Amino acid sequence: MPATTIQTAQWELTRQDMEEIREKLGIDMIGTTTAEPFHDVVETLKMYREKGYESGFEHPVIEERIDPEALVPGARSIVAIAMAYHTEQHAELKRPKGIRGALSKYAWGLDYHHVLRDKLNALAAEIGQRIGRPIAYNTSVDTGPMVDRSVANRAGLGWFGKHCSIITEKHGSWVFLGQLVTDVAIEPSPPAPTSLCGDCDLCIRACPTGALVDPYTTDSSKCLSYITQMKGFVPEEFRTRFGTRIWGCDTCQIVCPSNKGVEAGTHEGFLPDQDLSYPDLLELLKMSNREFKRIFGKTAAAWRGLTVMKRNAIIALGNIKDKRATPILIELLKDERPEIRGTAAWALGKIGGEEARRSVEKALSSETDRQVRHEMRWVNGDHVSGGNIL
Ligand code: B12
Incomplete structure (x- = not known):
């Protein structure tokens, strides 16, 4: 049955059923929409591509991005879920002493891909059980x-927030998103308003790199999360x-x-580990791939591997300017990877001193x-850009 005639059909599951399932499975938020294509996002996706705002992490085929039927032939509904990751412990966590970098809060606990995929698989099983027939479905997170x-x-x-992230009433924007496309006819939820940001533009003004080039628009090439x-x-x-950021922003x-003042997340998988959230940078630089x-x-x-993380740690050390980092950075001038050697040379220039x-x-x-x-030109007196720690 085409998705457009779905309103005349009998729902196999109602919104009330979905609410019961949400509660049973410990999903923070659940909502359902039809499997109609997302024609309204095509212009935005094309604009991102034309203006070079994409990061390269997006699925490359725009037609497939907007059509749920490309994932599940005969799709009738999409169940969207949100899991809140900003726990009370996130708010209380202090940066430990020492020379530390900072991971973005979204990476403080378990990898959300696994957490949400488990929820979506449980959701598929529960839906199938309730309607008593095998269901066709596809789950995706990110x-x-x-x-x-x-x-x-x-x-x-x-x-949509002007910072691009989805803002929920209950948990703010501190939520991960995922969805299940299925051939089951589920009663849709009322859509959320497009935006409630009003005149507020605090995010646009606060962005350290001007990556929010317009409201609701991110130029990835400037976004520290991408960089x-x-x-x-x-x-x-x-x-x-970067300041002391080494992952995300x-x-x-x-x-x-x-x-x-939003409600904190309670999923125990997202509880932060202090040493992982604010890693010791000198220890990170000594780490093997296996560790x-x-x-x-x-x-x-x-997921991007140790080299990217070490390069970021070196940048943070250049910003912190603590001379205790000098010996290991000197050691890294011999590293086989150009971005590690070169970034170490840059950081030594920022830290300064005769030995460096x-x-x-x-x-x-x-x-x-x-x-x-x-990157080494500063030893000949050439200018290297300065700046403060953010
Ligand atoms: C590529 C990607 C990135 C790239 C590019 C981000 C971007 N803004 O495009 C980079 C690496 C920079 C990135 C960063 C982050 N990401 Co990211 N990312 C993605 C990914 C894989 C695709 C995004 C995409 O398609 N972008 C293209 C643009 C056009 O789409 P969009 O921004 O997602 O959504 C826009 C359209 O829906 C549009 N829109 C459509 N119709 C309409 C109509 C109107 C009227 C309006 C106003 C807007 C509008 O507005 C939205 C906002 O701009 C998604 C997962 C996925 N498959 O969707 C995760 C995802 C968007 N990322 C996520 C997260 C958590 C982040 C970070 C917060 C991580 C961090 N702390 O460092 C930052 C936020 C940065 C930012 N300003 O967006 C979450 C967002 C959760 C949420 N609450 O919104 C997602 C959904 C992953 C997930 N499943 O949870 N990300």
């Missing part, structure tokens, strides 16, 4: 083709903007008034990589 935020909005979970995940060298103009959400996997593998901050200067000078005499040589 990595699927669907535009998760558009699905959540149409399924009534929350509105901390990119491979290779971080463009120099963004390095001081929370600034636009921290300043958002809609995130004040990194063991310690960070269960979080959402490990002499070591970089010596490394420069045998360095052949063009970009790394560029």
Whole structure:
């Protein structure tokens, strides 16, 4: 049956059924929408592509992004879920003593992909059991083709913030999103308003890099969340903007008034681990791949690998300017990866001191990589951009 005639059909499950299922499965928020295509998001997706705002992490085929039937032939409904990750412990967690970097709050607990996928699989099983027939379905969290935020909005979970994130009334924007596309006819929820931000533009003004180029629009190439995940060298103009961030960025959400006084998340998987949330940077630089996997593998901050994390830790050390980091950074001038050697040279330039200067000078005499040589230019008195820790 085409999705457009669905209103004349008998619902196999009502909103009341879905609320019962939500409660039973410990899902924070649930909403349902029809499987009609998301024609209204096409223009935005095309605009992002044309203007170069995409990050490269988006599903590449726009037609597949807007059509639930591409995932489940005969799809009739999409059940959207939200899980709140900002727990009471998130609010109370203090940065421990020592030379520490900061992970974004979304990566403080267990990797959300696993948490939400488990919930969605349980949801599929429960729906099948209730209606007493095998169901066709597809679940996705983040990595699927669907535009998760558009699905959540149409399924009534929350509105679009000017910082782009979906803001829910109950938990603010501190929620992860996921969905189940299915051939089951489920009574839709009323869609949420498009936006309730009004005149507020605090997020746009607070963004450390001006990445919120317009309301509801992020230029990924400027967003610290993206830049901390990119491979290779971080463009120099963004390095001081990192402050002590080594993964993701929370600034636009921290300043958002809609995130004040909201209900904390209670899922125990998201409870923060202090040492993972604010990692010791010198220890991180000594870590092997195996140790990194063991310690960070269960979080959402490990998927780009140890090299990216070490590069970010070096940038944070350059911003912290603590001379205790000098010996290990000198050691890293011999690293086989250009972005590690070059970024270490940059950080030594920021920390300064005679030992740092002499070591970089010596490394420069045998360095052949063009970009790394560029990072070492400060030993010849060339200007290297400065800046404060954020
Ligand atoms: C690629 C990606 C990124 C990229 C690009 C982000 C971006 N804004 O496009 C980067 C790496 C920068 C990123 C960063 C973050 N991400 Co991300 N990301 C994604 C991913 C995989 C695709 C996003 C996408 O398609 N972007 C293209 C644009 C056009 O779509 P969108 O921003 O998602 O949604 C817009 C449209 O729906 C549009 N829209 C559609 N119709 C209409 C109509 C009107 C009138 C209006 C006003 C708007 C509108 O408005 C929305 C907001 O701009 C999604 C998962 C998924 N499959 O959807 C997660 C996802 C969006 N990310 C998520 C998170 C948590 C983050 C971070 C908060 C992480 C962090 N703390 O560092 C930041 C937030 C940065 C930001 N400003 O968006 C969550 C968001 C949860 C939420 N509450 O909204 C998602 C949904 C993952 C998940 N399943 O939970 N991310």
